[in-house]
Amino acid sequence: MPDQLQQGALQVVKRLVGQGYQAYLVGGCVRDGQLGRPVKDYDIATSAKPEQVQALFERTIPTGLQHGTVTVLIGRTPYEVTTFRKEGDYEGFRRPSEVEYIDNLQEDLQRRDFTMNAMAMDQDGQLIDPFHGMDDVRAGILRCVGHAAERFSEDALRMLRCLRFASEYGLRIEDSTWQALLAGKTLLRHIAMERVRAELERMLGGRNPDLALQLLVDSGVLDHTKQELQLARIVGAKPKTELGSLPGSLLRLACLYIEMQIDSAAVEEDLRLLTFSKQQIEAVRSMVAAHEMLHSLNEQSSGDEEAGTLKRIWILTALRYGVEAMHGLRQVYRQLANSQEADVHWSQEGEAWLHALPASKLSELQVTGQLLLARLDTKPGPWLGRLLGELLEAVALGLLPNDQEALLEAAQLNYAKIRETEKR
Structure with missing residues (x-):
């Protein structure tokens, strides 16, 4: 029916x-x-x-x-x-x-x-x-209609569609079609990055992103896009992560960039060149930047890997980049084949730490900027944001209760120190 x-x-x-x-x-x-x-x-x-x-x-x-x-x-x-x-x-x-x-x-x-x-x-x-x-x-083959070289020279985007269809439907690309793709891939320089992004999104967000990744590596097509991409480094890096266990193209992209050790600034530029939306760029960049902060703080802790130290590092990073980024990063860590011991610990305990947070953003604090200004009887300034940030950190780390009066008293104690620091 x-x-x-x-x-x-x-x-x-x-x-x-x-x-x-x-x-x-x-x-x-x-x-x-x-x-x-x-x-x-x-x-x-x-x-x-x-x-x-x-x-x-x-x-x-x-x-x-x-x-x-x-x-x-x-x-x-x-x-x-x-x-x-x-x-x-x-x-x-x-x-x-x-x-x-x-x-x-x-x-x-x-x-x-x-x-x-x-x-x-x-x-x-x-x-x-x-x-x-x-x-x-039925034979498991993807084949061009007629001569593959002609089909690809007519519309170079068909080469990326070829990789997408092969991965989505689990097909082997027929030999002459594959050879024509390898011979014609330089024509991808004529294709708008928006179209490249759309095909990559569907490949990495599809049923078999690991096969898509292997085809991207084997073909080397990303070396020939109109704009030079850091993502093209997958050819040399040959990531081993099983992307299919991660939900959605954004988590899979973040996982790839982290495994290839591409920094967050380069990731942001890559995604901008690929015409991802601001929200998509921020989602991936935040996970990669959070990963960088975790490792930077962990190195600064002089090798102290006690649970309390790891928890503190995780919470501070969550305050900086958001709980949603940390939820995603925890899933990424679980999939990374070459995870360090600290990464494994964060992937196991991180979810519990996030759920236990008494506050993870300023809007969850039991005080507002207006309440602080009224208690301190002063005018707003750059110091206000810093003071609120310190209160949030103290609450998140369990050093202060998320109680209005307790926060106002702590603010009075810290206010003078902050203003004195600003004068230096």
Whole structure:
């Protein structure tokens, strides 16, 4: 029984066919449906021209008319409907300079990247597979449609998609496809970093990030991106961590950077070049910076590895970079194959220390800046932030109770010392 998403797609196909046009489900939805995987969206190919599609449906969006694509809305669900086409010469090793509408499904399918993506299905569920994509998938092979070198020179991003599909579906890249990828990888310098980031995110966030990592290492493609990346050092470093045990691409990225001993400033620059969002950059940078602080403080402790010292170092780092970063870092430490003894201890005890914190940020203190100013009868200044920070540290380390009166009394004692220090 088709689900609601598929029912909407079939409704579009049947409407087009009922009006005398050819129409089929195509691409990833067919592939994943055949493999019994969840289908996230459905794409439709048709002999109808864009204006004919628009005339047939009440609600449409002209999302890509220059490429023959119209989005049809069934309820609130969007379905991309694209006219059969063949493509002219490609510009910038990424996009066709022009498209020509055709009425032949097989000719439309043969312009696609891999045989597993060059399949279609009609309204009755009949599979159309002219390039034997399902035979390749059953054999565990990823193969380009036609000549691999041509497919990759048309659109260099297909090389990164090749690695992603191979890792996500557990496929071996067919020999001529692999050799064409190695020969053509310098063309990746023409691909926008935003597109590189999107493929890396999906690779590292996918079902088999360890295979993705191995393919990135073996191919060396990251040495040929438009911007020079520290992440490309995985080729020489050959990380051994099992990334698949970590949830999500950000934790996996942090783990890679830590294992390769890349500092937090370089990590931040890498992720900026890759166009990650500010929130994503901060999440990864905070974990790497917290790792650096832990080891710096541990070295300063002159080798004293008593639990109390380790706990103090962990808490101070949590106050600096946040509890969320420490939760992530603890998971990373559990996966690092070459963890030091202190790392193992932090990974085992760190979660309990975090849960036991009476306060981990200023908003959790039982005093505010306004209360301190009222008790001290003075005006605000840079000293106020420092004083609040000292109170938070004392509470987190268990040196002070998180009690308003106790904190106000401690503030009175520390205030004079802080102001005297500022005068020096």
